[in-house]
Each structure stands twice: as structure tokens, then as C-alpha cells.
Amino acid sequence: MSTKLENRQNVEKLLGPVVEQITFAPVLVRKLNEGSIDGHYTKGLEELDSRLKLIASDSQGTKNVRAFGDLKPVLDLLSDRVSSLPPHCLLGPVLM
Numbered sequence: 001m002s003t004k005l006e007n008r009q010n011v012e013k014l015l016g017p018v019v020e021q022i023t024f025a026p027v028l029v030r031k032l033n034e035g036s037i038d039g040h041y042t043k044g045l046e047e048l049d050s051r052l053k054l055i056a057s058d059s060q061g062t063k064n065v066r067a068f069g070d071l072k073p074v075l076d077l078l079s080d081r082v083s084s085l086p087p088h089c090l091l092g093p094v095l096m
Contacts, residue, residue: 021054022071032082045082051075 028044035041052075055068 018067022051022067024048024051024075029078032078048075048078048082052079 024047028040028047031040032044032048051071055072055075
């Protein structure tokens with residue numbers, strides 16, 4: 001029993017940082033897709049950018065982590081959605 005617990009704790013110790021790096025709150029995804037452009041929107045953009053950079057770089061062996069491969073297409077779709085917004089949607093709140 002203690003061996004199983006030790007193994008579970010070791011796996012949590014190894015996977016914990018990776019899971020923290022790739023998780024993206026559903027609220028932020030919804031905000032990027034449907035919300036108005038404000039502080040939360042820019043925070044979401046920054047998080048999206050950092051996740052995409054992390055997945056693109058192989059500094060921590062991310063190519064071997066299957067979750068990164070599963071998440072990349074979803075993040076790419078979200079990135080495409082955000083970058084397809086008309087410029088006046090993005091600059092309007094800044095200019096006002």
C-alpha cells in the first residue's frame with residue numbers, strides 16, 4: 001500500500017508542473033471567444049500566448065508529452081479566432 005502511495009505522489013510531483021503549465025481556465029476561453037475587450041481579455045491573450053510559446057518550444061521535453069499534442073490544435077483554433085477579429089474591435093476600446 002505504501003508503495004502505491006509513493007508512486008502516486010511521485011507521479012503527482014512530476015506531472016503537477018506540466019499540468020499547471022498547460023491548463024487554461026474555461027472562463028478565459030469563453031472571454032476570448034465571446035467577451036468584450038477589457039483587462040480580462042488582454043490577460044487571456046497573454047496566457048494564450050504563453051501557452052503557445054511553451055508548446056512550440058521543446059525546452060522541457062514537451063514533444064514527448066501527449067497532452068501538449070492534444071492541446072495544441074485547440075489553442076491554435078483559439079488563436080486563429082482571436083487573430084481574425086477586425087482591427088476596429090481591438091483598437092476601439094484603446095482609442096476611446
